[in-house]
Amino acid sequence: MATANHNLSVYDKTTIPNANKFRFGIVVSEWNPSITEGLYQGAYNTLIEHGAQPNNIVRWNVPGSFELIYGCKKMQEQLVNVVIAIGSVIQGETKHFDFVCEAVAQGIKDLNVAEETPVIFCVLTDNTMQQAIDRSGGKHGNKGTEAAVAAIKMAELRKNS
Numbered sequence: 001m002a003t004a005n006h007n008l009s010v011y012d013k014t015t016i017p018n019a020n021k022f023r024f025g026i027v028v029s030e031w032n033p034s035i036t037e038g039l040y041q042g043a044y045n046t047l048i049e050h051g052a053q054p055n056n057i058v059r060w061n062v063p064g065s066f067e068l069i070y071g072c073k074k075m076q077e078q079l080v081n082v083v084i085a086i087g088s089v090i091q092g093e094t095k096h097f098d099f100v101c102e103a104v105a106q107g108i109k110d111l112n113v114a115e116e117t118p119v120i121f122c123v124l125t126d127n128t129m130q131q132a133i134d135r136s137g138g139k140h141g142n143k144g145t146e147a148a149v150a151a152i153k154m155a156e157l158r159k160n161s
């Protein structure tokens, strides 16, 4: 279902486990900072809303989305239950967009396969800045909220598995 038909910030809040005992690592790309900061705030606020403790949320910055792979790999080595990777990749004039998006998606997938700590893919891959705005707190909601919900659920799944 396209995001245009499913607001990223709408979910059943009664189905979310209490996050008060989990530690979260969040790695944030510095490219398109107005977007990634919006994603981060959406994720942070949602984690707090569901009981996470501020001192249990660890944030690191990386230069760009490609560096999310290494940053999340190192974050997995920290004492966290789950990692969230936050980035915003926006189409430019060349095929670089395709290579960055593919590399980051594959790299984060690989981290989920290789290690015990889940990594949530909160990377927007948009054709335009407006699409990114719409998905980081705009008319289509905030993918950071969606990512935080996924992070809590995956931390709970890891605890119970």
Ligand SMILES: Nc1c(NC[C@H](O)[C@H](O)[C@H](O)CO)[nH]c(=O)[nH]c1=O
Residues within 6 Å of the ligand: 029, 031, 032, 063, 064, 065, 066, 067, 087, 088, 089, 090, 091, 100
């Ligand atoms: N164009 C975007 C980039 N490009 C930079 C790469 O992510 C990487 O930092 C560089 O190639 C050095 O390794 N990154 C984004 O996050 N968003 C973009 O739109």
Ligand SMILES: CC(=O)[C@@H](O)COP(=O)(O)O
Residues within 6 Å of the ligand: 089, 090, 091, 092, 093, 094, 095, 096, 097, 098, 100
């Ligand atoms: C996703 C990118 O790397 C891209 O924004 C870079 O822009 P360009 O393709 O015009 O070099």
